[in-house]
Amino acid sequence: MGGGTAGWMAASALAHEFKRLPISITLVESDEIGTVGVGEATLPHIRNFNTALNIDEVTFMKATEATFKLGIEFCNWGRIGDRYIHPFGDYGEKIDGIPFYQHWLRLQKLGLASRLDDYAFPTSIAEANRFRHPSTDPTRIESTYGYAYQFDATRYAAFLRQFAEARGVVRRQGKVVDTRLDAETGHVAALTLDSGEVVAADLYVDCSGFRGLLIEQALKTGYDDWSQWLPCNRALAVPCESRGTLTPFTRATALEAGWQWRIPLQHRTGNGYVYCSSFISDEDASRRLLGNLDAPALADPRQLYFTTGRRKKLWNRNVVAIGLAAGFLEPLESTSIHLIQEGISELLHIFPDKRFLQSDIDEYNRRMGVNFERVRDFLLLHYAATQRDDTEMWRHFRNLKLPDSLEEKIQIWLTRGQLIRYEFGVFLPPSWVAVMLGQNLLPRHYDPRVDRMAHDTLVQNAEGLRQRVNAAVSATPDHKDYIRQMGAASDTGPLIAQAV
Ligand SMILES: Cc1cc2nc3c(=O)[nH]c(=O)nc-3n(C[C@H](O)[C@H](O)[C@H](O)COP(=O)(O)OP(=O)(O)OC[C@H]3O[C@@H](n4cnc5c(N)ncnc54)[C@H](O)[C@@H]3O)c2cc1C
Known part of the structure; x- marks a missing residue:
């Protein structure tokens, strides 16, 4: 149910996994309703999705106007003027079996450390x-990272539509009106389209977007509203011309009542202001957004409304909600498409038969529920770990009672830089290190095992690492040139025009 990014990703994955099995897939979407039409920044896991479907990287990048993404740059989050990158990779390499950042904390206390970023x-x-694909040689510093893409999600859905239809998915265009x-099981039995056509299935994957046509409107599943922690509830999105340097990262700049994204694609730059309507009017938010663009806008800002949170059950009876129908957290760390992927992967893992065992459903809900909560805590960290108090919104966050899971994580970090390991969750320790340190949460002590290493040896090791990073950076090509050279510039985009 639904043909946005979620619908076509789900249809493609199911068609691919169930080829040669007697399972048929129908996708219903309405041209009249359309899709949400935003969603451009991703996490490295998207590559696993494409690889599992045998999608060629160059073909995919050309079709979706994609650029490479090495992480997210956060501006003005800890304090106005602060800037740090949350990279998709590690800080340096382990020394003596202990993560490099712990050694850095020791050097930092001694006043001998360069910026932690200089070792990453x-x-x-x-x-x-600059950009290059990671090295496959684990002894090289050039192997210590992953990468994702910044792409046009609408084109990605169209690209996957071709993929899915070529593998037997049948598309029905029309509006579901009933x-x-x-009556006996309470399961969804059939959908009626505005043409009068009836579509019936055993399992329904609800990818109908915010409205949650099946999971909420039909099954009344209920929604866990997380606005008390993540109060931003509106966004304005606007594309602008692509000019100048093509940055291999997304930027998230904290503003008075939310934050602004900047996502460079090949053919345009995506921008948006995510804000809380209690702290700024739509008109002021629009003015602020347009005033911050680095090139002329290509359209009028588009308004979006949302409530952060998730369905109480992501799988209810014979309906599995994926994408915006399942829930929405701010796009601050580009997690929505990742949660779509996670939902599909868990569904494939626990694929039901016609009995719809409650134990399968409960397990899916447990796993996906925790995934959503982990993302929520990580997003909230950006707002909570702030020294800003210049506007009502920032003062709100400074006085906020955090979820116990996040409070505990922060307190243990502050003691001696340890990070509690989670059972699930997309963000691994280096991501937490990036945001904690990037927003000035400096631990009081470091891991005492670090003192095993002689002081001079540590200083030499760190300096050697910094020099290796510098040398490797100099040998890495320019991001834009690299896309051109690998043949991934889209046929119509400005990268081709500039190369001629
Ligand atoms: C402001 C904002 C910024 C975002 N930025 C990012 C980002 O940078 N990275 C990221 O990963 N994600 C981002 N997202 C999330 C991302 O846009 C979505 O996760 C993604 O687009 C999936 O949307 P969807 O397919 O669930 O829903 P939609 O795109 O809304 O698709 C819903 C589908 O259901 C169909 N439908 C609905 N009702 C009916 C009906 N009655 N009859 C027939 N068909 C119907 C529609 O026609 C459509 O095909 C962002 C979201 C927002 C709001």
Whole structure:
């Protein structure tokens, strides 16, 4: 149900996994309703999705106007004027079996450390606007990172539509005007389109977007509203011309009542202001957004409304909600498409038969529920770990009672830089290190095992690492040139025009 990014990703993955099995897939979408039409920044896991479907990287990048993404640059989050990158990779390499950042904390206390970023290869190439694919040699510093893409999500859905239809998915265009429930089981039994056509299935994947046509409107599943922690509830999105340097990273700049994204694609730059309507009017938010663009706008800002949170059950009876129908957290760390992917992967893992065992459903809900909560805590960290108090919104966050899970994580970090390991969750320790340190949460002590190493040896090791990073950065090509050279510039985009 639904043909946005979520619908076509789900249809493609199911068609691919169930080829040669007697399972048929129908996708219903309405041209009249359309899709949400935003969603451009991703996490490295998207590559696993494409690889599992045998999608060629160059073909995909050309079709979606994609650029490479090494991480996210956060501006003005800790304090106005602060800037740090959350990279998709590690800080340096382990020394003596202990993560490099712990050694850095010791050096930092001694006043002998350079910026932590100077030891991180992905951050250093991002800052220099360079890119190359990671090395497969684990002894090289050029192997210490992953990468994602910045792409046009609408084109990605169209690209996957071709993929899915070529593998037997049948598309029905029309508006669903009625949903019939089975009187005995309460399961969704059939959908009626505005043409009068009836579509019936055993399993329904609800990718109908914010409205949650099946999971909410038909099954009344309920929604866990997380606005008390993530109060931003509106966004304005506007594309602008692509000019100048093509940055291999997304930027998130904290503003008075939310934050602004900047996502460079090949053919345009995506921008948007995510804000809380209690702290700014739509008109002021629009003015602020347009005033911050680095090139002329290509359209009028588009308004979006949302409530952060998730369905109480992501799988209810014979309906699995994926994408915006499942829930929405701010796009601050580009997690929505990732949660779509996670939902599809868990569904494939626990694929039901016609009995719809409650134990399968409960397990899916447990796993996906925790995934959503982990993302929520990570997003909230950006707002909570702030020294800003210049506007009502920032003062609100400074006085906020955090979820226990996040409070505990922060307190243990502050003691001696340890990070509690989670059972699930997309963000691994280096991501937490990036945001904690990037927003000035400096631990009081470091891991005592670090003192095993002689002081001079540590200083030499760190300096050697910094020099290796520098040398490797110099040998890395410019991001834009690299896209051209690998043949991934889209046929119509400005990268081709500039190369001629
Ligand atoms: C402001 C904002 C910024 C975002 N930025 C990012 C980002 O940078 N990175 C990221 O990963 N994600 C981002 N997202 C999330 C991302 O846009 C979505 O996760 C993604 O587009 C998936 O949307 P969807 O397919 O669930 O829903 P939609 O795109 O809304 O698709 C819903 C589908 O259901 C169909 N439909 C609905 N009702 C009916 C009906 N009655 N009959 C027939 N068809 C119907 C529609 O026609 C459509 O095909 C962002 C979201 C917002 C709001």
